[in-house]
Amino acid sequence: MRNPDSAAIPAQSSAPDAPQPLGPGPVRLKAVRVSLRSRLIVWLLRKLLRPLVGWAANGSYARIARVQLLLASQACKDSSGLPLDYRVLGQVPGHVVGDIQDRSQPVILYLHGGGFLAPAVPATHVWLLARMCAELGASGFMADYRLAPFNKFPAALDDCERAYQALLDLGHDPRRIVVMGESAGGNLTLGTLQRIKKRGWAMPACAIPISPVTEMGRVHAPPSRALKMKRDPILPIDTLQRVDELYAGGWDASDPELSPLYMDCSGLPPLYFLASDNEVLLDDTVLLARRAQAAGALVQLDVWPVFPHAFPLFGQLFPEVRAARADMLAFMRKHLAKTAA
Numbered sequence: 562m563r564n565p566d567s568a569a570i571p572a573q574s575s576a577p578d579a580p581q582p583l584g585p586g587p588v589r590l591k592a593v594r595v596s597l598r599s600r601l602i603v604w605l606l607r608k609l610l611r612p613l614v615g616w617a618a619n620g621s622y623a624r625i626a627r628v629q630l631l632l633a634s635q636a637c638k639d640s641s642g643l644p645l646d647y648r649v650l651g652q653v654p655g656h657v658v659g660d661i662q663d664r665s666q667p668v669i670l671y672l673h674g675g676g677f678l679a680p681a682v683p684a685t686h687v688w689l690l691a692r693m694c695a696e697l698g699a700s701g702f703m704a705d706y707r708l709a710p711f712n713k714f715p716a717a718l719d720d721c722e723r724a725y726q727a728l729l730d731l732g733h734d735p736r737r738i739v740v741m742g743e744s745a746g747g748n749l750t751l752g753t754l755q756r757i758k759k760r761g762w763a764m765p766a767c768a769i770p771i772s773p774v775t776e777m778g779r780v781h782a783p784p785s786r787a788l789k790m791k792r793d794p795i796l797p798i799d800t801l802q803r804v805d806e807l808y809a810g811g812w813d814a815s816d817p818e819l820s821p822l823y824m825d826c827s828g829l830p831p832l833y834f835l836a837s838d839n840e841v842l843l844d845d846t847v848l849l850a851r852r853a854q855a856a857g858a859l860v861q862l863d864v865w866p867v868f869p870h871a872f873p874l875f876g877q878l879f880p881e882v883r884a885a886r887a888d889m890l891a892f893m894r895k896h897l898a899k900t901a902a
Contacts, residue, residue: 674744747773778814
């Protein structure tokens with residue numbers, strides 16, 4: 562095992578043994594048997610999808626706009642029996658799953674990823690949210706926050722803050738709200754928690770950052786970015802500088818609302834982080850999870866083998882990662898149950 566002072570986690574066996582702690586802090590390796598089929602799909606993603614992601618992010622504004630429209634057009638074909646709608650809550654439009662007016666149910670505020678450039682993809686993002694809402698007995702709101710390059714930071718974070726406020730204004734008990742998101746949405750989840758604390762509002766029951774990007778000022782660090790840049794199936798890490806240029810512009814990247822790695826971690830709700838040992842953003846997650854635990858937060862971090870960045874989105878592609886949805890639901894139920902009595 563790597564020196565415990567180093568954050569990056571080496572590749573581990575995927576034999577289905579009990580999860581093992583990895584170094585200091587809340588990090589556990591998730592024991593998963595990965596099929597040959599799934600390994601082949603990961604290889605294909607590396608060969609085919611990763612170049613496309615770089616092509617889109619490095620394109621002109623017109624190309625980015627065309628990609629935004631294409632992704633937004635991918636309809637959700639399975640809502641798990643729940644009604645879907647697109648509404649404006651407060652000042653924020655977004656996808657609504659279930660009955661958002663029903664204050665007796667928990668509600669999930671989902672902040673989608675996409676490098677701050679891409680919109681929610683209904684076929685994957687709304688599909689995942691609907692599955693979780695159906696299994697949890699909850700409603701959900703996926704904020705359609707403003708995107709770069711046409712809207713710079715902090716526009717997206719402002720919208721996420723307003724989305725949380727809109728749920729409060731609808732009468733939802735914050736102790737019955739879960740905030741979660743993947744990738745850029747994980748960044749915005751952590752930024753939203755900072756805004757909630759700054760406003761003096763009550764924290765949600767819990768939060769789930771999935772593969773969050775937490776450092777926007779350095780392409781080369783934390784260490785996993787350089788160590789795993791050839792292995793990551795989806796993210797071309799060298800495009801982060803372009804994303805920073807389009808999203809943050811000249812904003813100071815050490816601002817904790819932009820780079821949550823440097824946030825004040827005191828007073829946070831229970832946090833469940835997920836990441837893959839195959840992704841460049843692994844240490845973005847590990848370092849912040851350790852800081853949050855050191856500050857007194859209740860923290861769990863599961864590191865999965867082999868699978869790509871933001872893997873819980875791909876339950877339709879990888880049968881193994883459906884277990885991640887069950888893990889997230891168990892975490893929600895645990896902390897929602899504590900406040901339901």
